[in-house]
Amino acid sequence: MPSGGSRRARPVRSEFGLIRRLQARAAKPDRQVALGIGDDTAVIKTSSTEWTLITTDLLAEGVHFDLATSSYEDIGYRAAIANLSDIAAMGGTPRFMLVSIAIPSTCSTTEIHQLYRGMMQASAPYRVCLVGGDTSASKHGLFLSITLTGVVRPGRALLRSGAKVGDRLYVTGTLGDSRAGLDLLSSRRRRTLPAAHARFLLARHHRPSARIAEGQWLVKQGLAGAAIDLSDGLTGDLRHICEDSDVGAEILGGSLPISAACQAYAAAYRLSPQEIALQGGEDYELLFTVPAGQQARFERLVKKTPFHCTCIGTITPKRSGLRLRTEQGTTSPLPLTSYEHFRRPS
Amino acid sequence: MPSGGSRRARPVRSEFGLIRRLQARAAKPDRQVALGIGDDTAVIKTSSTEWTLITTDLLAEGVHFDLATSSYEDIGYRAAIANLSDIAAMGGTPRFMLVSIAIPSTCSTTEIHQLYRGMMQASAPYRVCLVGGDTSASKHGLFLSITLTGVVRPGRALLRSGAKVGDRLYVTGTLGDSRAGLDLLSSRRRRTLPAAHARFLLARHHRPSARIAEGQWLVKQGLAGAAIDLSDGLTGDLRHICEDSDVGAEILGGSLPISAACQAYAAAYRLSPQEIALQGGEDYELLFTVPAGQQARFERLVKKTPFHCTCIGTITPKRSGLRLRTEQGTTSPLPLTSYEHFRRPS
Numbered sequence: 001m002p003s004g005g006s007r008r009a010r011p012v013r014s015e016f017g018l019i020r021r022l023q024a025r026a027a028k029p030d031r032q033v034a035l036g037i038g039d040d041t042a043v044i045k046t047s048s049t050e051w052t053l054i055t056t057d058l059l060a061e062g063v064h065f066d067l068a069t070s071s072y073e074d075i076g077y078r079a080a081i082a083n084l085s086d087i088a089a090m091g092g093t094p095r096f097m098l099v100s101i102a103i104p105s106t107c108s109t110t111e112i113h114q115l116y117r118g119m120m121q122a123s124a125p126y127r128v129c130l131v132g133g134d135t136s137a138s139k140h141g142l143f144l145s146i147t148l149t150g151v152v153r154p155g156r157a158l159l160r161s162g163a164k165v166g167d168r169l170y171v172t173g174t175l176g177d178s179r180a181g182l183d184l185l186s187s188r189r190r191r192t193l194p195a196a197h198a199r200f201l202l203a204r205h206h207r208p209s210a211r212i213a214e215g216q217w218l219v220k221q222g223l224a225g226a227a228i229d230l231s232d233g234l235t236g237d238l239r240h241i242c243e244d245s246d247v248g249a250e251i252l253g254g255s256l257p258i259s260a261a262c263q264a265y266a267a268a269y270r271l272s273p274q275e276i277a278l279q280g281g282e283d284y285e286l287l288f289t290v291p292a293g294q295q296a297r298f299e300r301l302v303k304k305t306p307f308h309c310t311c312i313g314t315i316t317p318k319r320s321g322l323r324l325r326t327e328q329g330t331t332s333p334l335p336l337t338s339y340e341h342f343r344r345p346s
Numbered sequence: 347m348p349s350g351g352s353r354r355a356r357p358v359r360s361e362f363g364l365i366r367r368l369q370a371r372a373a374k375p376d377r378q379v380a381l382g383i384g385d386d387t388a389v390i391k392t393s394s395t396e397w398t399l400i401t402t403d404l405l406a407e408g409v410h411f412d413l414a415t416s417s418y419e420d421i422g423y424r425a426a427i428a429n430l431s432d433i434a435a436m437g438g439t440p441r442f443m444l445v446s447i448a449i450p451s452t453c454s455t456t457e458i459h460q461l462y463r464g465m466m467q468a469s470a471p472y473r474v475c476l477v478g479g480d481t482s483a484s485k486h487g488l489f490l491s492i493t494l495t496g497v498v499r500p501g502r503a504l505l506r507s508g509a510k511v512g513d514r515l516y517v518t519g520t521l522g523d524s525r526a527g528l529d530l531l532s533s534r535r536r537r538t539l540p541a542a543h544a545r546f547l548l549a550r551h552h553r554p555s556a557r558i559a560e561g562q563w564l565v566k567q568g569l570a571g572a573a574i575d576l577s578d579g580l581t582g583d584l585r586h587i588c589e590d591s592d593v594g595a596e597i598l599g600g601s602l603p604i605s606a607a608c609q610a611y612a613a614a615y616r617l618s619p620q621e622i623a624l625q626g627g628e629d630y631e632l633l634f635t636v637p638a639g640q641q642a643r644f645e646r647l648v649k650k651t652p653f654h655c656t657c658i659g660t661i662t663p664k665r666s667g668l669r670l671r672t673e674q675g676t677t678s679p680l681p682l683t684s685y686e687h688f689r690r691p692s
Contacts (some may be wrong), residue, residue: 030475033442042477044442047393056478056493058446062485095378096390100404100491129376131388132402139408140486145446147402147493 035159038244040089040229041150043157053150053157055086061104061141069185072111074206075144076118078282082231083148084122084210085284089229091158091219092150094126094212100145102138115144126212156219158227158288163245167225167289167315170298172211173308174259175234176273179280181205184265193268197261204259208284214307215286223298227288233281234312235334238322241287248320251278251313251334254327278324278334289315381505384590386435386575387496389503399496399503401432407450407487415531418457420552421490422464424628428577429494430468430556431630435575437504437565438496440472440558446491448484461490472558502565504573504634509591513571513635513661516644518557519654520605521580522619525626527551530611539614543607550605554630560653561632569644573634579627580658581680584668587633594666597624597659597680600673624670624680635661 024037034051035043041055057079059065065075080097087094099119103112120130128148181201184193193201211229218224226245228237234251242249256277258266266273290298295311302309316323322334370383380397381389387401403425405411411421426443433440445465449458466476474494527547530539539547557575564570572591574583580597588595602623604612612619636644641657648655662669668680 028473028475030442030473033475033477036475036477037479042442042444044477046398052392052398054442054444054478054493054495056444056446056480056491058448058480058482058489058491060448060482060484060489063448063483096376096388096400098388098400098402098493100402102404102406102409102489127376129379129382131379131382131390132400133383134402134404134491136404136406137409138406138487138489141484143404143406143448143484143489143491145402145404145480145489145491147400147444149400 034155035157039160040086041092043090043152045154048154050151051154051157053087053090053092053152054147055083056145056147057082057086059144061143067142070206072114073118073121076115077122077207078118079144079146080119080122081208081210081284083146084126084128084212085229085231087148087150088210088212088215089158089227089286090150090152091156091215091224091227092152093216094123094128094148094150096131096149097123097128098131098147099133100135101133102136102143104138104141107142119146122210152219158215158218158224160226160228160241160244162224163226163241163247163289163315164291165247165315165317166292168292168295168311169238169249169251169287169289169313169315170309170311171230171234171257171285171287172214173209173283173285174257174262175230175278175283175285176262176276176280177201177204177259178208178282178284179233179276180262180265182282193265197264200259200261201265205282208282210284211286214309217305217307218286218288221298221301223290223294223301225289225291227286230283230285230287231281233279233283234287235278235322236281237287238334241289242318242322245315246318248316248318248322249313250316250320250323250325250331252325255310255312257308257310257312275335381503385506386432387438389436389498391500394500396497397500397503399433399436399438399498400493401429402491402493403428403432405490407489413488416552418460419464419467422461423468423553424464425490425492426465426468427554427556427630429492430472430474430558431575431577433494433496434556434558434561435504435573435632436496436498437502437561437570437573438498439562440469440474440494440496442477442495443469443474444477444493445479446481447479448482448489450484450487453488465492468556498565504561504564504570506572506574506587506590508570508572509587509593509635509661510571510637511593511661511663512638514638514641514657515584515595515597515633515635515659515661516655516657517576517580517603517631517633518560519555519629519631520603520608521576521624521629521631522608522622522626523547523550523605524554524628524630525579525622526608526611528628539611543610546605546607547611551628554628556630557632560655563651563653564632564634567644567647569636569640569647571635571637573632576629576631576633577627579625579629580633581624581668582627583633584680587635588664588668591661592664594662594664594668595659596662596666596669596671596677598671601656601658603654603656603658621681
């Protein structure tokens with residue numbers, strides 16, 4: 001290592017990819033680890049009847065949440081959902097939670113109580129048990145770290161790496177609502193949007209759902225090839241599936257499930273609803289693949305459930321990359337623009 | 347909840363006890379949980395041959411570590427040891443680690459690499475496998491959250507609650523070295539202490555040991571009643587055992603194991619070595635109890651091992667509280683003074 005600061009490397013925030021490689025290098029093979037770093041959760045071969053899933057998420061004030069636009073209860077709720085959604089993406093059943101919080105001096109016990117209440121509200125439907133945690137002072141800002149375990153039948157977890165060329169791509173629910181909700185919060189836009197739409201979008205941002213039942217159903221039917229939860233946005237998370245499965249993908253722009261509220265929001269502010277759906281993060285819907293030969297069976301089976309699943313594209317050879325097909329039939333590379341670039345030229 | 351800020355509660359940093367109660371209330375009973383919040387780790391009944399231990403620790407810059415006095419490698423090392431030591435206190439074998447880091451923009455990839463290297467160095471002897479984690483930007487300061495799992499034979503974990511009146515109290519290793527090392531770092535004192543002593547104390551602070559082998563040996567022999575690792579200091583951690591076991595304790599001041607280096611440090615700066623040993627934190631030694639009737643057998647068995655264990659007192663009825671017996675035979679309540687009050691009247 002060079003001494004002193006003269007050969008100081010670039011700031012790390014631009015190099016999370018490097019850190020992931022560093023983590024992967026530090027992870028030694030272990031006969032009990034079915035799946036280590038890189039998927040939504042690790043998978044540990046705990047016993048012959050049950051494998052354990054384990055995931056952790058860290059939320060930092062000013063990065064993942066803003067106390068000016070979110071209540072402590074909402075922050076706790078969303079933090080729990082982020083972890084529950086990782087278990088959902090593996091098709092697992094959540095079990096045990098550990099919560100660590102670094103608390104600044106500006107924070108009251110009432111507010112920490114609210115934070116816990118949010119976490120517990122999100123977890124309650126799944127009978128998740130809080131078994132541990134750590135509490136610390138923080139000199140700067142609130143930090144929240146949740147670790148969640150789950151279980152899945154041996155060898156049945158849904159992985160990012162299971163997509164095959166020809167598979168159909170599906171998503172649960174609707175896309176872009178959370179991002180539209182966040183945008184309403186950080187602007188004054190909601191005043192000009194019908195109240196019911198604004199309420200819906202804000203609820204989808206503050207109180208997203210983890211698709212636990214959908215994930216478990218996919219495992220039970222044995223029809224899904226690959227799966228991931230949409231935390232980074234459709235484009236970003238589809239990229240993870242494609243990289244891990246060594247494939248490409250084509251998204252049918254016209255097929256993206258977009259709520260009436262998100263459509264109204266986009267129309268009111270001259271934005272492209274399709275781009276919001278492609279780029280918007282924290283929807284916590286599931287993106288998964290179904291083999292083409294099983295599509296008819298899948299569609300038949302899903303009709304008997306309360307689940308809302310939409311076919312949005314197809315897995316293609318790797319060389320095709322990630323492409324978007326318009327309703328007019330033209331294709332183009334899937335844009336990786338950020339939300340800042342969503343505004344249509346007027 | 348009251349709206350607005352008028353009924354704002356007291357700042358939370360003074361109320362960690364309340365938070366612990368809040369956590370305990372949020373933890374619902376679960377048939378698979380042998381032990382939830384409150385001990386060094388949670389204990390989960392994973393299978394008929396193995397139970398799972400799980401613990402998490404959060405370290406915040408400026409609270410748990412100071413970049414002016416610790417290298418990134420040392421910080422990583424100590425963070426891993428803090429978790430390994432929790433597994434040691436249960437008599438378990440560490441297995442899987444998850445690491446979450448919130449990284450400020452001032453931090454380089456080289457430094458994060460060093461942080462990981464420290465964690466991996468501490469974990470390597472135990473073949474701990476890194477299986478996951480999360481990486482985030484931080485607007486303010488470095489935060490590190492580690493979750494560690496371990497295993498123990500069903501029903502054999504060492505708990506804080508197992509101490510009985512009459513049991514002998516033992517500690518591994520020597521006490522107070524880490525605190526003396528920290529004090530050397532934050533002052534200019536080391537310049538006047540013999541170099542070998544200063545090196546020893548700094549090493550005990552920067553590179554403490556987790557007493558994994560000792561904990562496993564205690565489980566194997568089946569002689570320990572209660573156990574805890576010394577992270578808060580002997581007085582603080584003994585209090586946890588006494589509270590959880592509903593007993594009191596009497597410490598024999600003259601019996602406390604204190605290293606030659608710590609003795610020299612205390613002598614050089616007119617401090618009480620006994621008080622450093624009683625109050626100094628982050629020793630990561632094990633404090634455990636042995637039934638009086640088993641003491642002779644324990645002493646015989648421990649002589650055959652490389653382990654250094656010292657009898658430092660006795661478990662007494664709860665009504666006696668925590669007391670310190672001097673070499674002159676007088677007893678007084680065990681002081682709860684902080685390190686600031688260590689200086690002998692000169």
